[in-house]
Structure formats: C-alpha cells, structure tokens
Amino acid sequence: MAATVALAQLPVPPAPARRINDYAGALTPAERDRLEARLAARERQSANQVVVAVFRSLRGESLEEFSVRLAQTWRVGRKGLDNGVVFVIFLDDRKMRLEVGYGLEATLTDAVAASIVRDVVAPRFREGRLADGIAAGLDAIEAAIAGTYTTPAGRPAGRPAVPGVALVGLLLIAATALPLGLMGLAQARRSRRHGWTGGGRGWSLADPGDALGWPGVGVPGAGRPGGEDRDTFGAGGAGGAGGGGFGGGGASGSW
C-alpha cells in the first residue's frame, strides 16, 4: 500500500535534524555549515524557524503539492505559533518555493514572498550562485518578517525576458554542470555524506527501505562542529519546535 502511494507522489524525506538539507549534494560542507549556523542563531533570537531543502528533481510532481506536504510532514515552526518557513529548491527543474506557515502569513505575505523569489533569489541562481541565493533569500525572509524588506531597486520588478546571450550562457552552464553534477553524485554515493544519493538519478522508488535511507541527514549534529542538541529541530529536536501548520501560503518561482 505504501508503495502505491510512493509511486504516485514524490516521497517526503523523514523530518531532518538540521535546517539546511541538501539532498542534491549541491552545497559544499562549508557553505552548508555557514548557512546552518546563521539560521540557528536567528532562530534563537526570533523563535521563527526557517528550513531549507535542496533537491534534484520533482520527477513530474507538482511543486506546490510537494512543498506543502513536506512542510506539514516536517512540522516546521512551533506548535500554536505556526511560525515556520520552508524554502524548497529543485535544481533540475529550476523551480523553487517559499512555503509560509500560517503564523507568518501576515508579514511574509504572498506578494513579499514572490518578490523575494523573483527579485532576490532568482537573479543569483541564474548566475549559478546557489549558496549566495539561499543566503540572500534568508536575509530577505528575516527582513520581511521584521517588516523592513523592500524590493531591490534599480531594476523593474517584472521578470526580464531572457535575452539570447543569457540563454546561451545558461545552456553552457548546464552543459558543464551536468557532467560535473553526475561526477559529484557518484562521489557522494561513495562517501555517503551528501544526503540523497539513491539510484544515482534522484529519487529511487525501487527499495524505499534502503534507498530512502537519507544518509547524512536526520542525525542531530552530525558533521557539524559544535552541534548542540538544542540547535536541532523536528520530532527529535528540543525547544518546542516541530508543530507548525501550513496552509499553502507563500510563492513559487523559477530561474
């Protein structure tokens, strides 16, 4: 029965212990730790919980459906406050979404979330700067919640048409990134340190028990210097986290 469900829908990984979850192996450990530390520090200040998940491919699944399912399964944010945000990124599909918990919908409105995706994150992703884009997006999210976010000036907020040169550039990047990515994936599979690696082509459904083992995630503090238990979140995490509710608020975008 579980198998039929899994075939119809992209499976959501089990609730992780970290805030930065790179199932695509696209971030370096240093980048990941830096982002993680920033998010953890902010969470201690504001109690709002922001979690990032980077994946390879949607495999035809609807981004919005998957995103809200993931947010509800991971229960990001605190119970009663519903103050969680999930930033989901699909590299192969070039799609992303900010899923905003009920409690933050008033400040991180759909319009603001859309602007963050379109004006802050997408331009950086287009240049291949994944970690930069995530970091800038996280800053913008924080500013939005504090009420200080403004649309970056100097360019129209509408998505510019992709000129031919940029398109060629993108294709070139894709052409070089693909073999590199495949190499990286193979390496990751050997080292089993970079999150999702099963099947070598994203989500393998053949053997959920083993292939969906999510190596490298779900282990509190693993591989993270000074990882303290109170810095983790999720079912096993402390501090009242892991009960936030989501109702489909937020915004999607592509790059």
Next chain:
Amino acid sequence: MNRSALVGVVAVVVLLFAVAAWGVGISNDLVTREQAVSEKWAQVQNVYQRRADLVPNLVETVKGFAAQERTVLDEVTRARASVAGLKVTPEVLNDPQALRKFQEAQAQLGGALSRLLVTVERYPELKSNQNFLALQSQLEGTENRITVERMRFNEAVRDYNTALKRFPGSMVASFRGFREKAYFEAAPGSQTAPKVQF
C-alpha cells in the same frame, strides 16, 4: 424472587449499560469527526473569501491599464457578485446538490480570473506594475491555499464518511441521524472552456 434471578437482572442491567456506553462512545467519535469536517469547511470558506476580497482591487488595477478589456473585467465582477450572494451554511455539507452549486460558482470566478490574467499578458506596462505584481502573487497564493484547504476538507469528509459507513458507526449513525457528507469534486466547470460573449 430468588437469588439467581436477582443475579440475572443485575447482569442484564450491567450489559445494557455497557452497550449504551459503547454506543455513546461511537456517537461521540462521529461528532468529533463531524466537527473536524466543519472546521475544514470554515477554512475552505476563508480562502474562497480571501480570493473574493482580492477581486475589486485587481479589477481596479487592471482597469487603469486596460479599460478596454471590458468583457473579461465584467465577467470577473459578475462572477464575484454571484459568489458573494451564495448562502454557505453548514447545511450545504449535507446536500451534494448545494455543494455542487457552491463549487460551480467558485469555479466560474476562478475561470474568469484566469482569463483575466491571460488577457493581461498583452499589457507589458501592467505586467511590470508593482501593485499588479503584488496582486497577482496574492491571487496565485490564494489559489494554492484553496487547493490545499479543499484537499484537507475532502480528507476530513472521507474520514467521517468512512466511520459512518463501517459497522459500529453505521448502526449508531442510523438512529442518531448522522448523514453522509459531500465531497468537493474536480469541478467540471473548471475544465471546459467557458462561453465567451462577443
């Protein structure tokens, strides 16, 4: 009356009491599930209301740039009005016909809005207007919320209906007057292309 008869009476009373308690338990369980359906229904109405509230502002903004698109603007306004005129008491849930009507009216508004957004593609100035962009993303977000809340409503209804139809529930339900509730269906109105007036 001898002693064994007394024991028999006591046993029967105890048994009756146990059966009654069991029935009350099942009845309460159904009430809880029914309550969950009502809660989800309230959420569904919230998000539909949220969409309806966006419409006047959206229409005004589009008018500022594309006043000549009267047909589609009128259509949106009319659909908005018919949605606002809907009676949405919880009774709707017991009546598949009423729910379908609600759903059709909402689908009409949804269809009109998506046609408006298609029309707007022809107006680059409007498309780069900050106010419009904000409204557009709010509308998208709201459509997504509608999908989510409808799905959760359907799950709650399925949960309730299943409890209602399965054995102990079905027995209790029949004499406590619990009724099966209607689901949202994939709206036929949203699939077929609507009539365009010229």
